[in-house]
Amino acid sequence: MRRFASAALLAVSCAFLSFATAERAAADVLINVNKSTQRLTVTVDGTPRYAWAISSGLGGGPPSGSYRPERLERKWFSRKYDWSPMPHAIFFYHGFAIHGTNYVSRLGRPASHGCVRLHPTHAATLFDLVQRHGKSNTRIVVGNSSMVAHR
Numbered sequence: 001m002r003r004f005a006s007a008a009l010l011a012v013s014c015a016f017l018s019f020a021t022a023e024r025a026a027a028d029v030l031i032n033v034n035k036s037t038q039r040l041t042v043t044v045d046g047t048p049r050y051a052w053a054i055s056s057g058l059g060g061g062p063p064s065g066s067y068r069p070e071r072l073e074r075k076w077f078s079r080k081y082d083w084s085p086m087p088h089a090i091f092f093y094h095g096f097a098i099h100g101t102n103y104v105s106r107l108g109r110p111a112s113h114g115c116v117r118l119h120p121t122h123a124a125t126l127f128d129l130v131q132r133h134g135k136s137n138t139r140i141v142v143g144n145s146s147m148v149a150h151r
Contacts, residue, residue, distance in 0.1 A: 098140070107119060
C-alpha cells in the first residue's frame, strides 16, 4: 500500500509539474500593439523587454483582439500593395502582419494600409525573438487602450 501511495504521489507531482510548466510556457512572448499611442511593447516571461514606436493602419489597422502568429517570413513583398517590402513579417490575422518598414519617419503615427510597421532593426529583433520562442509560445494583443494584456 505504501509503495502504491508513493507511486501515486509521484505521478500526481509529475503531472502537476508538467501542467505548471506548460502553463508558464503558454505565452512566453507577449506583444502588445497599442493603436492609440502607436506603441508596441514586448514582454518575455512576464518581464518588459522592449517598447517601440509603430505605424498602424490609417483606417484603424488590424482589428482589436488576441492572436497567435500564423507564419513568419524573413523576406516578403506585398502582392496587394505594389510589391511593397515587408521584411521580418510576422503574419497573425488575414494578411495583417507586424513587419519592418523603410518609412521610419512615419513611425509614431498611423501610416500603413493596415499592418503594424516597425523600424527595420526592431522588426528583425522581434522576428528572431518569436522564432526562438516559437509561434505557439507567442501572443499578439492588439487594442486601443494603454492596458497591458495579462496572460
